[in-house]
Amino acid sequence: MNSLLEVSGVSVTFDGFRAINNLSFTIGPAELRAIIGPNGAGKTTFMDIVTGKTRPDEGKVVWGEMAHSLLRMSEAQIARAGVGRKFQRPTVFEDQSVSDNLVMALRAPRSPFSVLWWRPKPADMDRVQALAAEVGLAAELPRKAGELSHGQKQWLEIGMLLAQEPRLLLVDEPAAGMTLAEREHTTALLVELAKTRAVVVVEHDMEFVRRLNCKVTVLHEGAVLAEGTLDHVTKNPQVIEVYLGR
């Protein structure tokens, strides 16, 4: 199977501190993957590298069938190539309505000139309605995103991620601040999405990861410690020592 994203031998140093240490990671075009690891393991930094926010000191990040290097692309180019991201702290545009947030994320040309003349077609508004219904915000469309609760902002950001229709979704702690029912909804959504695209989920909650029922990568001190099913990695003595045994 050829891979969608291949990260190999990547290292990042912040002021002498090695946050990512010779990390390698591969994911296929329709695959669900969970990443777990203690605080400061480098999970968010890994996402920063893939999305172009942080430039690694060494290593390769290769994308897609044409094997383009993401390291030569800007954040916006990487996003347009099909990498979507949900942040650990929900980041939505608080001064704008839920519907404006979703419209901005909708898959459409991104250059200033095409956006200037863009006006919503009925199909676009239907799509926004459908997305809002999917994430349970149908009644909140005209409200300002800043007025939403923490959990609702999480959902809005997931909705924005879906609107982008990315080929790879990087989801950083999606379940934080959600109720049990919402967590189950999220799990179902992620599993469903992974049938047609690649999904990487960072999560601390073991129950959540178990429900995802997928291959798990354990990060520790910026490197992969173990990889395999959840049962496989939780039996690994090193994993127990650094993470689960605490």
Added chain:
Amino acid sequence: MTRTFLSRNPSVLWFLLALSLFTLGVTLMSEATGAALISTSFVKTLGKTLCLCLVALAMDLIWGYAGILSLGHMAFFALGGYMIGMWLMYARTEEIVVAAMANEALPATALEIRNGIAGQIFGVVGASELPPVWLFAHSLPLQLMLVVAVPGVLALVFGWLAFRSRVTGVYLSILTQAMTLALALWLFQNDSGLRGNNGLSGLQNIPGLGHVPQATLSMWFFWASALALGVAYVAVAWMMSGKFGSVIRAIRDDEQRVRFLGYPVEGYKLFVFTLTAIIAAIAGALYYPQAGIINPAELAPIASIYLAVWVAIGGRGRLYGAVIGAAFVSLLSSWFTGGRAPSVNLGFYTINWVDWWLVLLGLSFVLVTLFAPKGLAGLFDLAAHIRAPDRKGAPLGPDDGALMEREARK
């Protein structure tokens, strides 16, 4: 589409109504077209004020909407003035030179006329040849093109360099101040080709219209300024009402997040920076024929800071706020500094407003920032009973230019 635009933005209609009524009122009271209740010089002051409102509109777009605190937009305004001023001065001098030479025995050659013009214009700086920058000054269409092209290209190049290297916040503001200062210092030199500190003068005399009295000309410029303001207001409001406006405001509050949505943030900033520079230049091209004179002091860095103060006092992030701020503060300022405001005698000290106006302005700026962050435009919310939900005044995004919650409307 247009109907939904206007119904979703009722303030545009109100603004156009207010502007039309104001224009009609001034027309009916002016010397040339009405009851002569207001003097020609006051009509000029009002026309100039409309131009300042137009440049404030541009400032609100770049600062209030895009979050880029440019402290250099008055440089674009002045450049627009210089570009139109070159044609005005050239063509007007040409008329005079041709008239003077008409009495001579031999008809004047084109070269003689050109030399005559050069001598007239550049005598004050001890030159007698037209500098290369005056190449197009004989042609109104070409020089009008330069009104847009020169500030536009300057903004494009400056913006490209600054945004490409991701200069933001205070550093960008300082850079724009440096640009203004450098331009002013260059213009102050006699060999800049633009008459050094003499600047360009006699701009109120419109070539070919010598027979039209100033009272009438002042009305024409007043109408042109009102039209430009109205058109720009609608155009900017339309731009900001759609997805483009959403992206611009999103960049103001959290530009990194916008990048992750796939939008080329630098391209958007460059677009808005250049567009606002061009609006500022057009405002300047309408302003200086009414002012009659332009010199490098107009590009003083402080002028661009005043512009930001007007927008802040008016209320940034909404277009009518910027217009109200510019109109209110600039008219008040000309009243105070014009020596018409009565001095206040405190017994031990007399407050002379010519000296104290700036202190008053600075104080109001601080007070507005602290206690009425929505500016004068916030009064409209009070009237409409709009209350924003209280979220403890946190900024609405992590960026320097992000709107504070207290500034945002409902």
